[in-house]
Amino acid sequence: MGGSEVHRTWPAPHHFLGSSRRLALSGRQLCHTGFMSDTIFVLNGPNLNLLGQRRPEVYGYTTLHDIERMVRERAADHGFDVEFMQSNHEGALVDEIQRARTRGAAIIINPAAYTHTSVALHDALEAAELPVVEVHLSNVHRREEFRHHSFVSPQATAVIAGAGAYGYVMAVDFLAQHLAE
Numbered sequence: 001m002g003g004s005e006v007h008r009t010w011p012a013p014h015h016f017l018g019s020s021r022r023l024a025l026s027g028r029q030l031c032h033t034g035f036m037s038d039t040i041f042v043l044n045g046p047n048l049n050l051l052g053q054r055r056p057e058v059y060g061y062t063t064l065h066d067i068e069r070m071v072r073e074r075a076a077d078h079g080f081d082v083e084f085m086q087s088n089h090e091g092a093l094v095d096e097i098q099r100a101r102t103r104g105a106a107i108i109i110n111p112a113a114y115t116h117t118s119v120a121l122h123d124a125l126e127a128a129e130l131p132v133v134e135v136h137l138s139n140v141h142r143r144e145e146f147r148h149h150s151f152v153s154p155q156a157t158a159v160i161a162g163a164g165a166y167g168y169v170m171a172v173d174f175l176a177q178h179l180a181e
């Protein structure tokens with residue numbers, strides 16, 4: 001992958017087993033490419049692999065692994081699968097948004113520092129034509145001025161900031177309701 005490291009975890013084993021509950025709750029959506037998907041892509045930007053160690057007074061003690069578990073559980077409750085990844089590289093995040101474009105029902109993204117700099121993420125999300133929830137653990141609007149502007153928000157269906165790790169769970173709940181509309 002051209003030297004850019006992508007931390008991707010594949011669906012937990014129970015997602016392959018299926019259950020009558022999951023079938024009954026299937027969140028399957030028709031993508032604009034004509035592909036049926038019940039997968040929510042969850043993307044995490046630079047330095048979020050350090051959650052739990054990095055400035056816990058700002059970002060909390062919950063690790064990205066904990067967040068992944070929370071998201072998978074809540075998504076399964078709603079009948080969705082999850083593709084969860086983290087990368088410190090802008091291009092890898094663009095590649096993943098392009099995967100979501102043809103295989104996903106929706107995107108949850110914490111673009112981290114790229115929120116404030118990345119026209120490439122803006123353009124990739126625009127091209128994806130999917131519901132997008134932008135999540136920030138911290139309330140970026142209470143922080144330094146350079147964090148107040150987001151290149152991602154114009155492409156977001158909803159923005160959640162300052163709710164900590166729970167913001168990801170809120171994003172799943174929102175998307176389940178939004179996609180059912």
Ligand SMILES: O=C1C[C@@](O)(C(=O)O)C[C@@H](O)[C@@H]1O
Nearest residue numbers: 110111112113136137138147
């Ligand atoms: O890395 C991050 C994390 C962040 O996206 C958040 O989740 O609060 C906020 C960004 O400003 C920062 O660069």
